[in-house]
Amino acid sequence: MPELPEVETVRRQLDERLRGRRVEALRIRDSRLRFGLDETALSRHVRGKTAFSVRRRAKYLLVEFSGGGVLLAHLGMTGRFTLQRRSTPLGKHDHVVFELDDGDDLRFNDPRRFGVLDAFPRDREPSHKLLAHLGVEPLGPEFSAELMRGMARTSKRPIKNFLMDATKVVGVGNIYASESLHLAGIHPKRLAGRLSGESWRRLIDRIRFVLEDAIENGGTTLRDFMSLEGRAGDYSGSLRVYGKAGARCGVCDAGTIRRIVMTGRSTFYCPKCQR
DNA sequence: CGGGCGGCCTGGAGGC
DNA sequence: TGCCTCCAGGCCGCCC
Numbered sequence: 001m002p003e004l005p006e007v008e009t010v011r012r013q014l015d016e017r018l019r020g021r022r023v024e025a026l027r028i029r030d031s032r033l034r035f036g037l038d039e040t041a042l043s044r045h046v047r048g049k050t051a052f053s054v055r056r057r058a059k060y061l062l063v064e065f066s067g068g069g070v071l072l073a074h075l076g077m078t079g080r081f082t083l084q085r086r087s088t089p090l091g092k093h094d095h096v097v098f099e100l101d102d103g104d105d106l107r108f109n110d111p112r113r114f115g116v117l118d119a120f121p122r123d124r125e126p127s128h129k130l131l132a133h134l135g136v137e138p139l140g141p142e143f144s145a146e147l148m149r150g151m152a153r154t155s156k157r158p159i160k161n162f163l164m165d166a167t168k169v170v171g172v173g174n175i176y177a178s179e180s181l182h183l184a185g186i187h188p189k190r191l192a193g194r195l196s197g198e199s200w201r202r203l204i205d206r207i208r209f210v211l212e213d214a215i216e217n218g219g220t221t222l223r224d225f226m227s228l229e230g231r232a233g234d235y236s237g238s239l240r241v242y243g244k245a246g247a248r249c250g251v252c253d254a255g256t257i258r259r260i261v262m263t264g265r266s267t268f269y270c271p272k273c274q275r
Numbered sequence: 276c277g278g279g280c281g282g283c284c285t286g287g288a289g290g291c
Numbered sequence: 292t293g294c295c296t297c298c299a300g301g302c303c304g305c306c307c
Contacts, residue, residue, distance in 0.1 A: 002301090034283075034303085059301080077300055078285075093285090112284040114301065130303090157278070165278090166302075174300065263279065265300070 004171030005214035013228035015054035045069025045119035058170035076114025145200035162192035241268035
């Protein structure tokens with residue numbers, strides 16, 4: 001379940017490995033991804049082109065190619081990129097294969113096909129359907145207590161739902177929402193519109209801390225996430241509340257972590273120190 | 276129009 | 292061991 005740290009982990013590896021690599025051939029074995037797959041666009045913007053950088057926006061990876069094209073990729077729930085020798089047998093869920101000029105394959109593998117691949121000219125990026133509505137980057141300079149408090153002012157939603165709304169702030173998914181609220185001492189059901197400036201400052205600080213800490217540790221693997229080299233993320237062992245129902249709270253050392261369901265998502269918090 | 280939620284998917288886990 | 296059900300959750304799109 002890739003959130004921002006997992007996607008950023010993959011971005012860094014892809015950027016290093018793809019820079020200067022030409023895609024000699026493109027093999028689309030299954031185009032039934034979340035929104036289908038525009039084979040024409042992929043061929044036009046990727047095949048025969050050389051990658052020169054990999055960026056990230058929210059949980060989207062954006063590979064820039066010579067010729068002005070951009071490849072957009074979203075890992076969905078179970079998507080992963082792998083790099084292997086061309087002779088390695090294709091896996092059941094290796095849906096798209098990018099044959100690189102160094103003899104390796106970059107493969108997009110996604111058992112559940114919640115992932116997305118698309119390609120378009122760079123000048124269309126700002127208006128792309130999946131990118132246009134996105135909110136601020138949590139690790140960027142615009143992510144401030146003033147901005148968030150302003151956006152939340154009229155909201156009657158619980159803070160956890162607000163945090164997971166990508167039109168407000170991107171990249172914070174189910175795991176890191178619970179983790180950052182826990183460190184900030186804020187109950188997930190507190191109404192977003194009721195948070196003080198001080199609470200927002202604290203929460204924003206904890207969100208940044210948790211995301212950066214997770215990136216440094218290669219992300220979190222609960223089940224599916226794998227880096228480019230097929231390594232699981234090390235941050236799983238650092239989770240403080242997610243999946244820890246019944247455990248002693250590591251912050252107050254008094255409460256017992258509780259699991260509740262909010263809008264269909266498992267939510268973990270300490271009833272003692274999160275108010 | 277903000278926001279809740281259905282649906283897309285498959286594999287793994289747990290129950291019997 | 293085998294089948295059946297449930298659950299995981301990002302996020303668009305529908306609908307209230």
